[in-house]
Amino acid sequence: MLKHSVGRLALAFLLIAGAGPARAEGDVVKGEQIYHRCQGCHSIDRNRIGPMHKGLFGRPAGSVPGFDYSAAMKNSGIVWSATTLDLFLQGPRQMVPGTKMTFVGVPKAQDRADLIAYLEVATKP
């Protein structure tokens, strides 16, 4: 519960501030390779173990039709952006305790930047 609160407070701060800490520039090509780590559960175009990523940016978390989310994700209040993704990918289960996403995260800032750069291109509706 405490971790959950801290995560949401940090998220709220970032959203109110309008921007997170400065992020590294992302490389789309490298990001596509890093996306392989996600492809056990996710695809761009279809729901699988995890929800599809198409239309990710600007979408409220827990809102892809037809996907059975955890209550924690549906109630997280997150709207996906480069900032919220960067925070989430550092530790999905720390930011949203109770999420079904059983993935340790992407600890390296540059890897996250590359992955987010790729997602910005690949998930456009």
Added chain:
Amino acid sequence: MLLLPSKASTLLASRRSLLTGSGRAVLSATAVGLLVGCTAKAGTMQTADTSKSDVDILNTALALEYEGIAAYQVGAESGLLQPPVLKLAVGFQSDHKQHAEALAKAITKLGGMPVQSKTAAEYNFPTSTLKNQTDVLRFAAGLEEGAVNAYAGAIPLFGDKTLAGAGASILGSESMHWAILRYALGDQPPTVAFVGQAY
């Protein structure tokens, strides 16, 4: 390198002994033993929170295994696979069935509810893109690579180290599937030292 179907056929025939012989994964039996062994201890060694978290991880793994089983069924029923490759696919599917059975038993013993498999239609596989044997093998290789990465990303989260070991055993099995499928496709061996997370 993506081989033309005819060239791939020749290559595959020459690799038959590898594909249907010692190359077949055998770690699934080890994984079963590890999973069954660990669940006997789990009830006394873990807190409720870590058990719940471990059940979540095991259920993600189970869902992946069910998806793999269904995908190999699509490949087996496609009519696109030559006999030795079909035998290989059915063998890999059998490994995934053993993984799934062990995972479901472990989840139940931890007090969880195993996820259920979906229908073939619910998986919504891109079957319209599977035109020949190479397409099927590449589709399977992609799923195996994804599964390897998923296990690599989930294993550090286990509260029970024995479960982490069992997960690593399954990861090893599915890495072999992935490597053999890449070999069958004529792809270059992986040129990275680490799979999944880079350390």
